[in-house]
Amino acid sequence: MGRPRNPLLDRERITSTALRLVDTQGEFSVPQIARTLGVQTASVYHHVDGRDGIVELLRERVCDAIDGETLGLEPWDAAMEAWARSYRSAFAAHPRVIPLLMTSPVRAPKVLAQYEHAVGRLLDAGFALPDVMPVIIALENLVLGSALDLAAPETMWELADETATPRLARALGAIPEGRADQAFELALTGYLAHVRTLLDVS
Structure with missing residues (x-):
């Protein structure tokens, strides 16, 4: 199979998903983000520096x-x-x-x-x-x-x-x-x- 034209995962999608989770429930987890995006948890870690990295992406997005x-x-x-x-x-x-x-x-x-x-x-x-x-x-x-x-x-x-x-x-x-x-x-x-x-x- 060829690669999808649009990547399934990138930092923007991770940030948007994390922010939606926080807006809804006040918290997020990396496995939750992965499940929401339909990918493996390990795949998320390829794009961000763990939970702390996602928090900083959220800070950038809001700011x-x-x-x-x-x-x-x-x-x-x-x-x-x-x-x-x-x-x-x-x-x-x-x-x-x-x-x-x-x-x-x-x-x-x-x-x-x-x-x-x-x-x-x-x-x-x-x-x-x-x-x-x-x-x-x-x-x-x-x-x-x-x-x-x-x-x-x-x-x-x-x-x-x-x-x-x-x-x-x-x-x-x-x-x-x-x-x-x-x-x-x-x-x-x-x-x-x-x-x-x-x-x-x-």
Whole structure:
């Protein structure tokens, strides 16, 4: 038999399959990917560096949706705000991948290049070197937490007896529509206000 015109397996298909599995069940395994694609597990390992390699492919795929051009905006705080919004949007599309990526070291060259850009942007703005990574990590904590919040149930607090927690019940009843977006805006505004003070003392 001749070889098929289209290969049965490549890194793109492996990544797409892994992402579908994670979106559906919050996890993946190499044997699951192989079964889904109709190939032997060993065949998958010919294309990727094991499970860790697939995680990095997932990181690249999700981060491809982040608009790195936002980091070139002026002034620097407008750049960080736009980057945060794009970052949140990219991960909000695949919230169940967040735990996988946040518990694995970042190795993907394309993703590291975006961090390099962010670091350079902050240094060029005048931030002290020891402040740069905390500023970036804090932004990530804010963004990824918000991306998870967007995927959360609309009702996160279930009160069996409102009389036991009357103030909480009133506060929950006053939550406006779009609570995740409002909370994100509040957190982002506070984050940027504090980060500006770091620049003032640098």
